[in-house]
Amino acid sequence: MNLPRALRVLRFPRLQLQRHALRTALALGGIAVAMLLWTIIRSAELGVALATERGASDTKLVVYRQNRYCPFASQLPQHYAESIERIPGVRSVSPVKIVVSNCRASLDVLTFRGVLPEWIDAELLPGVEMLQGSADEWRSRGDAALVGEELAARRRLRAGDTFRSAGVTVVVAGIFSSDDPQDRNSAFVHLPFLQEQAKRGGSGGIVTQFTVTVDDPSKLESVATAIDERFASDSHPTSTAPEKSFVANAAKDVVQLAGFASWVALAALAAVFALVANALALAMQARVRETAVLEVLGFTGSLVAWMTVAEGLALALVGGAIGAVAAWTGLWVLRPAFSAEGAVIEILPSASVLLAGLAASAVIGVAAALVPALRAARLGTAQALRAG
Amino acid sequence: MPLVEARGLTRTYRKGEQEIRPLDGLDLDIDAGRFVALMGPSGSGKSTLLNLLAGIDRPTAGSLVVDGVDLAALSRRELAEWRSRKVSIVFQLYNLVPVLTAYENVELPLLLHDLPRRERHARVVRALERAHIAHRHDHMPRQLSGGEEQRVAIARAIVTEPALLLADEPTGDLDRSSAESILDLLSSLHRDEGRTIVMVTHDPRAAERAQATLHLEKGRVAETIARTGAKESSRAPANTEAHA
Ligand SMILES: Nc1ncnc2c1ncn2[C@@H]1O[C@H](COP(=O)(O)OP(=O)(O)O)[C@@H](O)[C@H]1O
Ligand SMILES: [Mg+2]
Numbered sequence: 200m201n202l203p204r205a206l207r208v209l210r211f212p213r214l215q216l217q218r219h220a221l222r223t224a225l226a227l228g229g230i231a232v233a234m235l236l237w238t239i240i241r242s243a244e245l246g247v248a249l250a251t252e253r254g255a256s257d258t259k260l261v262v263y264r265q266n267r268y269c270p271f272a273s274q275l276p277q278h279y280a281e282s283i284e285r286i287p288g289v290r291s292v293s294p295v296k297i298v299v300s301n302c303r304a305s306l307d308v309l310t311f312r313g314v315l316p317e318w319i320d321a322e323l324l325p326g327v328e329m330l331q332g333s334a335d336e337w338r339s340r341g342d343a344a345l346v347g348e349e350l351a352a353r354r355r356l357r358a359g360d361t362f363r364s365a366g367v368t369v370v371v372a373g374i375f376s377s378d379d380p381q382d383r384n385s386a387f388v389h390l391p392f393l394q395e396q397a398k399r400g401g402s403g404g405i406v407t408q409f410t411v412t413v414d415d416p417s418k419l420e421s422v423a424t425a426i427d428e429r430f431a432s433d434s435h436p437t438s439t440a441p442e443k444s445f446v447a448n449a450a451k452d453v454v455q456l457a458g459f460a461s462w463v464a465l466a467a468l469a470a471v472f473a474l475v476a477n478a479l480a481l482a483m484q485a486r487v488r489e490t491a492v493l494e495v496l497g498f499t500g501s502l503v504a505w506m507t508v509a510e511g512l513a514l515a516l517v518g519g520a521i522g523a524v525a526a527w528t529g530l531w532v533l534r535p536a537f538s539a540e541g542a543v544i545e546i547l548p549s550a551s552v553l554l555a556g557l558a559a560s561a562v563i564g565v566a567a568a569l570v571p572a573l574r575a576a577r578l579g580t581a582q583a584l585r586a587g
Numbered sequence: 588m589p590l591v592e593a594r595g596l597t598r599t600y601r602k603g604e605q606e607i608r609p610l611d612g613l614d615l616d617i618d619a620g621r622f623v624a625l626m627g628p629s630g631s632g633k634s635t636l637l638n639l640l641a642g643i644d645r646p647t648a649g650s651l652v653v654d655g656v657d658l659a660a661l662s663r664r665e666l667a668e669w670r671s672r673k674v675s676i677v678f679q680l681y682n683l684v685p686v687l688t689a690y691e692n693v694e695l696p697l698l699l700h701d702l703p704r705r706e707r708h709a710r711v712v713r714a715l716e717r718a719h720i721a722h723r724h725d726h727m728p729r730q731l732s733g734g735e736e737q738r739v740a741i742a743r744a745i746v747t748e749p750a751l752l753l754a755d756e757p758t759g760d761l762d763r764s765s766a767e768s769i770l771d772l773l774s775s776l777h778r779d780e781g782r783t784i785v786m787v788t789h790d791p792r793a794a795e796r797a798q799a800t801l802h803l804e805k806g807r808v809a810e811t812i813a814r815t816g817a818k819e820s821s822r823a824p825a826n827t828e829a830h831a
Contacts, residue, residue: 207698218686489684495643496696496743497671499664584682 208502211493212510215482223514226478230471230518231525234556237467238526240460241552246536246545247457250380251447256416258290259442260423262409264435268449270297270407270541275435277406282429288422290414293318294406296390297541298397300365304452307353308538309364310385311344313393313406319345322412323375323382332358332373341392343372347383349545352534367396381442384536384543407541411439449542457544468559471519475511475567483507483571490575491584500576507572508565515564516557523556588655589830590751590783591617591640595649597806598635609635611806612649616830617785619750622777623831624794625787627803633787636803637755640785641676642666654750671699675744679756681736683728689715689739690724696747714746715739718772734765741772745782752776754786758793770796799831 216223262283264273275294283292296313314323316338323345324334330348336358337343346356351374356362360371369388377383394403413422423439430437440448447454483490493503530548537544593615600607609632617623625633638644639651642658645666651658654673661669675696683692693711702710715721720738728736737757744752754773758766774796776782786797794800795814802810808829 201701203701204699210698211695214691215686488682492682492684493695494667495641495670495676495682497667497669497699499667501664502699584678 205502205505208498208506209509212506212513215486216510216513219482222478222482226474226514227518227521229474230515230560231522233467233470233474234519234522234560235526236522237464237471237559238523238552238556239530239546240457240464240467241555242526242530242549243537243544243546244457244461244464245549245552246380246547247450247454249547250450250542250544251443251454253441253443257419257441257443258413258416260411260413260419260426260439261442261445262411262426262437262439263407263445265427265438268540269302270299271302273407274405275408275437277404279430279435279437280409283409283411283426286422286425286429288413288415288418288425290412291318291321292409292411293322294390295408295410296393296397296405297407298365298367298393299538299541301538302540304450304537304539306535306537308536308543309350309354310538310541310543311365311367311369311393311397312385312387313390314387314410315390318410319387322410323377323387326379327375327377327382330374330376332371334373337372337387340370340372341389342369343388344369345373345375345387346371347385348374348376349380349383349534349536350386353536365397367393380545381446381543384538384545410442446542446544449540450537450544451539453537453539453544468563471515471560472563472567474518475515475564476571478514479507479511479568479571482510483575486575487578488584490578494578495584503578504572504576507575508568511568511571512561512564515560515567519557519560519564523553523560527553589616590619590621590654591615591785592652593649596636596639596646596651597648598632598639598644599647608806610639610646613803613807614829615801615808617783618831619783620777620781621799621831622774622782622784622797623786624797624800625785625803626789626791626794626800627809631803632806633803634755637676637753637785637787640751641674641753642670643676671696672747673749674751674753675747675749676753676755677737677740677744677757679759681728681733681740683736683739683743685728688725688727689720689731689742692728692739693743693746696743700747710746711742714742717745717776718742732765733761734769737761737765737769738772741769741776745776750783752782752784754784756787756789758788758790766790766793801829801831 264275267273277294280292280294283289293314298311300309319334337345356371358371358374361368413419419441426439427437490503527548530546535546593613596610596613598610627633639646646659656669690711693714697707697710712721715724718738718741720735720742723731723735758769761769770793773784777784788794798814800812801808811829811831
C-alpha cells in the first residue's frame with residue numbers, strides 16, 4: 200500500500216462531492232437530521248440513566264405518602280421527622296415541601312423544595328459549589344431561594360432576581376452547581392415560608408416528603424423497610440424508596456418513552472446507512488464510465504474501492520458531525536429537562552454521546568460504502584467503455 | 588526488438604451459444620517510434636486489438652509482448668500498474684471526467700505517480716501546452732468543443748510519457764477541420780517527439796498521416812501498406828507476419 204498515493208487520489212472523491220453540490224447537500228442534510236435525532240435521544244437516555252440508575256454509593260431515601268403520586272397529594276405530618284431520626288442507620292432526615300408549577304410529565308417545570316436551614320448546611324452545601332450569591336444571604340431572608348444551576352440556566356435567573364411561579368414569589372439568594380440532577384433542577388426555599396405561601400398540599404405542619412440520608416449505602420433497603428413498617432398502621436402510611444428508584448417511578452412515562460426512543464435512535468442509524476448507501480449507489484451508477492476511465496488510466500480496483508469508501512466516510516462523518524454538533528449545541532443552550540411528579544430527568548449535552556455519534560457515523564459510512572465500493576472495483580473496463 | 592510483438596494473438600467472446608472470434612491468431616510487430624494506422628471493416632477487431640495493446644483486455648490465446656513485458660503474464664494489479672506507466676489510449680468520445688476541469692483531467696493519471704507537487708504541475712502544464720489547449724485549462728469538458736475535448740484527452744494521454752500511444756477513431760466524431768488539426772497534433776507528436784502511435788481509423792485521409800497502414804480482416808492482418816516519404820507502398824500477403 201502506497202500511502203502518499205492513497206492520500207493523493209482522495210482529490211477525486213473530494214472534487215466529486217464538491218462539484219455535485221446539490222446531491223452532496225441533500226445527502227448531508229438527511230444524514231445530519233438523522234444524527235441530530237440520534238444525539239438527542241441518546242442524551243435523553245443518558246439523562247434517564249443518571250437520574251434513575253442507582254449507584255453503589257447512593258445514600259438518599261425519599262419518604263412519600265403511600266399510593267400518592269402528585270406532590271400536592273402526598274401529605275405527611277412534619278413531626279414524623281423525629282420518629283424517622285430514631286430509626287437505626289438514619290444519619291439525617293429533613294422534611295421537604297414540594298411545590299411544582301405542573302404535576303404532569305412535561306418540559307420546563309419549576310420545582311420548589313421547602314427545607315430547613317439545618318438540612319441546607321448539613322446535606323446540600325457540602326456537595327455543591329456556589330456560583331453566585333451565598334448561603335448567608337439565603338439564611339438572612341425569609342423569601343430567599345437557592346437555585347440549582349440547570350434551573351437558573353433554563354429560566355435565565357441571576358442572583359438578586361425576583362421570580363414568581365406556582366403562586367410563590369422568591370428572591371434568588373444564590374445559584375449553585377451540583378452533581379445531583381434533582382438538586383440542580385430545584386429552587387430551595389425556607390420550609391415555613393413555602394408552607395405559608397402555598398396552601399395547596401397542606402399548610403403548617405404538613406410536608407410532601409422526607410429526605411433521609413443513611414450512614415451506609417448497603418443499608419438503604421433495610422432502612423427504607425424499617426421506616427415504612429414504623430408508619431404502616433398510622434393514619435398516614437408511607438412508601439420509602441431510594442431517591443433514584445423514586446425518580447424512576449415518578450417519571451415512569453418519561454423512562455418508558457426513552458426506552459421506546461431507543462428504537463427510534465436505532466432507526467436513525469439505519470437511516471444514515473440508507474442515505475450513504477443510496478447516495479453512493481446513485482453516484483457510482485452515474486459514474487460507471489468515469490470509473491472505467493480511471494481503470495484505463497491505471498487505477499487499481501482496490502484504489503477505486505478505497506476512493507469510494509472515502510467518499511462514504513466523508514459524507515457520513517461530515518453529515519453526522521453537523522447533526523451531532525447541532526444537537527449538542529441546542530441541548531447546551533436550551534438545557535431541556537423532563538419533570539414528572541416533582542422528579543427531574545435532564546437531557547444533557549455530553550461529550551461521550553457526541554464522540555459516540557461521530558464514531559457511529561464513521562463506522563456506518565464505511566459499512567454503507569462497502570457494497571458500492573466492491574462493485575466499482577470489479578467493473579470490467581473495456582466493457583464499460585464499449586457500452587457507452 | 589520491436590516495441591510490440593504479437594504471436595498467434597486470439598480473443599474470443601461468448602454470446603450465449605455463439606462464439607465470436609474478433610482476433611484469430613494475429614501476428615504483428617510494431618517498431619518503436621512508428622506511427623501506424625489500423626483499418627478494416629466494422630467489427631473486424633480493431634478496437635479489440637487496441638484494448639489488448641492497452642492492457643485493458645486480455646488475450647484468450649497467443650502472446651503479446653509490449654516493451655519487453657509479456658502482458659498475459661501480469662496479474663490484474665500488475666497490469667493496472669503497467670498501464671499507468673507504459674500506455675495511454677485516446678477514445679473517439681474523449682472520455683473526459685465531466686466534473687473535472689481540463690487541468691484536473693490531465694492531472695488525473697499523474698496522481699498515481701510519486702512526483703513532487705511542483706513537478707506534477709509542470710508536467711500538466713507542459714502537456715496542455717503541447718496539445719495547444721493550455722488556454723482552456725480551467726474549463727469543464729461541457730464548456731469545450733469536441734476538438735478541444737480531444738486535445739485535453741491527448742494531453743491526458745501524453746502527460747505520463749507513455750511508450751505507446753493508442754487512439755481509437757480519435758477523429759471519428761469531429762468535423763473536417765477539427766479532425767485535421769487533431770491529426771496534425773498526432774503527427775507532430777510522432778515526428779517531433781518520436782512517439783509510437785497506433786491509430787484506428789475509418790478515414791483513408793487520416794490513415795495517410797501514418798507511416799504504415801494495417802488492414803484487419805477476419806481477425807488477422809490482411810495487408811500492410813508501408814509509406815515512406817514518397818508514396819511507395821509494399822503489400823504483404825495475408826497470413827504472414829505483419830511488420831510495421
Ligand atoms: N465484450 C464483448 N462481448 C461480446 N462481443 C464483443 C465484445 N467486444 C467486441 N465484441 C465483438 O467482437 C467483434 C469485434 O469488435 P471490435 O473490435 O469492436 O470491432 P471494430 O472496432 O473493428 O469495429 C464484434 O463483432 C463485436 O460485436
Ligand atoms: Mg471499434
